Every structure is written in structure tokens, then in C-alpha cells.
Amino acid sequence: MCRKLAIPLCIVATILSTSLFAGPREDLLTQYATAAKTETPTFSGFSAARGKTLHTHKFAGGKPDTPACTACHGENPRGAGRTLTGKDIEAVAASVTPKRYTDPAKVEKWFKRNCKEVLGRECTVLEKGDWLSYMLSQ
Amino acid sequence: MNIPYRPLALGLVALAFSAVVLQRAQAGGDDYFPPVVDPLVKEECGSCHIAFAPSMLPARSWQRMMGNLKDHFGDDASLDADTAARISSYLVTNAADTGGKRYSSKLLRGLAPNRAPLRITELPKWVSEHREVPAWEWKHKDVRTKANCVACHADAERGFYED
Numbered sequence: 001m002c003r004k005l006a007i008p009l010c011i012v013a014t015i016l017s018t019s020l021f022a023g024p025r026e027d028l029l030t031q032y033a034t035a036a037k038t039e040t041p042t043f044s045g046f047s048a049a050r051g052k053t054l055h056t057h058k059f060a061g062g063k064p065d066t067p068a069c070t071a072c073h074g075e076n077p078r079g080a081g082r083t084l085t086g087k088d089i090e091a092v093a094a095s096v097t098p099k100r101y102t103d104p105a106k107v108e109k110w111f112k113r114n115c116k117e118v119l120g121r122e123c124t125v126l127e128k129g130d131w132l133s134y135m136l137s138q
Numbered sequence: 139m140n141i142p143y144r145p146l147a148l149g150l151v152a153l154a155f156s157a158v159v160l161q162r163a164q165a166g167g168d169d170y171f172p173p174v175v176d177p178l179v180k181e182e183c184g185s186c187h188i189a190f191a192p193s194m195l196p197a198r199s200w201q202r203m204m205g206n207l208k209d210h211f212g213d214d215a216s217l218d219a220d221t222a223a224r225i226s227s228y229l230v231t232n233a234a235d236t237g238g239k240r241y242s243s244k245l246l247r248g249l250a251p252n253r254a255p256l257r258i259t260e261l262p263k264w265v266s267e268h269r270e271v272p273a274w275e276w277k278h279k280d281v282r283t284k285a286n287c288v289a290c291h292a293d294a295e296r297g298f299y300e301d
Contacts, residue, residue: 085282085283086187086280086283087187087288089185
């Protein structure tokens with residue numbers, strides 16, 4: 001269906017089709033899944049395990065001070081984090097901070113900033129879906 | 139280091155450390171810089187560091203900063219144009235040389251009128267207030283950067299810097 005519709009329309013359609021019975025997080029994951037299918041035809045679902053690897057892996061492409069997501073968010077997603085300028089960050093695990101990932105614009109804004117910071121590039125939609133799946137499973 | 143954030147241990151270290159710094163900071167006056175109250179500014183400018191009080195920099199500095207959020211001290215703090223304009227207007231209205239004037243006449247002392255520094259920590263008055271802080275304190279792992287005001291001024295987010 002989405003191949004035929006223009007992408008914005010498609011996103012709207014996806015939201016409409018799922019929002020009747022799902023929350024904003026599920027909607028966001030569905031959106032990512034739809035986009036992932038378009039990006040990679042062989043896409044077969046997100047993986048929390050890959051998300052965990054992404055969260056803890058030390059990358060070389062970003063800033064030396066922040067080689068991994070864990071530099072600010074901590075090794076344990078259920079624990080609080082801290083930025084390098086000393087500001088506390090609430091836990092990224094959805095079970096600990098229930099209001100997380102309910103505002104898609106906020107999620108996108110921080111994926112964009114933090115992926116550039118850590119990987120030196122924006123995250124792919126597969127990476128975003130994997131990471132989000134990991135945090136929703138925590 | 140397996141668990142970088144062990145709140146308890148960190149808390150204890152921070153406590154022990156702040157005792158050292160506090161003693162010295164307590165000698166200061168009663169400077170008050172009203173904290174940011176606008177929720178939008180708090181959210182967008184208070185996630186990576188504390189939301190710095192608008193009365194700590196002149197309007198021209200805030201204008202300059204808001205003109206380039208894409209490269210904000212090496213970070214990408216960019217916002218959509220509408221949000222940026224609303225934040226900019228709040229900062230400029232309450233700046234050290236506009237609405238926040240009565241709080242900050244001292245802090246701007248010594249700043250040439252044609253200069254628009256992007257850092258509070260580069261204001262001549264800020265530098266002189268902190269000249270007695272030894273190098274090891276700035277490098278301490280609970281401080282790391284001069285911009286981490288709360289490490290030494292526990293009430294910074296409420297606008298108080300005397301302790």
C-alpha cells in the first residue's frame with residue numbers, strides 16, 4: 001500500500017490504521033517498520049538484541065567524549081544517566097520512565113542529535129526501530 | 139568501568155566534594171538570577187545542561203547564539219524556526235541588559251559593549267569571581283566543565299549562586 005501512496009500520506013494512513021487500538025509508541029514503531037520495509041525489502045522485524053548492541057557499542061565516527069549511547073544514558077537502561085555538563089537524565093527504559101517515547105517529534109529530535117554525536121551520522125530507520133524495541137522491552 | 143552511574147556512590151562522592159567547594163563559595167554575596175520559567179525554554183534549553191538564566195548574558199549574545207544552534211559548542215541543538223523564534227524572544231526580553239537588568243549589572247561589568255560572548259563563563263566578571271577556584275577542582279570528575287554550575291552551586295537551577 002505504501003509504495004503507491006506518497007510517503008507523508010502513507011505515514012498518516014499508518015497512524016490512522018493503528019491508532020484506534022494502539023498507543024503512540026506502537027504507532028511510532030509501526031511507522032519505523034513501514035519505512036524500514038521501503039529501505040530494505042528483506043526487512044523482517046526489529047530486534048531488541050540488536051538494539052542493545054547499538055546502545056552499548058563504542059563507535060569511532062562520533063565525538064571522542066561520547067563513543068556510545070551509554071556515555072550519557074548509562075550502561076543500564078533502567079538507571080538514570082547524566083550528560084557531560086552534569087545534567088541528570090531520567091532512565092531510558094520505558095518501564096521506569098513511562099512518559100518516554102510518547103512524543104514522536106521529541107524522539108526524532110533526539111535520535112538525530114544523539115546519533116550524530118555518537119556515530120557521526122544519523123541513525124538508519126532499522127537502528128532506530130531496534131533501539132526503541134530494546135527500550136520498550138526494558 | 140561497568141556501571142558508570144551508581145547513584146549512591148556518586149552521591150557520596152559529590153557530597154564529600156561539595157563540602158570542600160561550598161565552604162569557599164559560601165563567602166559570596168547574595169546574587170540572584172531568576173531561573174527560566176517558560177516551559178518551552180526549560181525543555182529545549184535545559185536538557186543538556188541547566189537552563190541558563192537569561193539575565194546572565196546580554197541580548198546580543200542570545201541573538202548570536204540563537205542564530206547558530208546547528209553548531210552549538212560542537213553540538214547540534216537546532217530547532218524548527220518557530221520554536222527558535224519563541225525561545226529567542228524570551229531570552230532577549232529577559233536578558234542582562236533588558237528585562238533582567240537589575241539582577242545582572244554586576245555580572246556584565248567589564249564587558250565591552252561591542253562584544254557578544256556566547257559563554258557566561260567568558261564574562262570578565264565571571265572569570266574574576268572564579269579566579270580562586272584551583273585547576274584540580276575544574277578537572278574533578280564531578281565538575282568536568284565550567285558550564286556545570288550545579289556541581290558547585292547546588293541552588294543554581296533556582297537562581298541562587300551564593301552557595
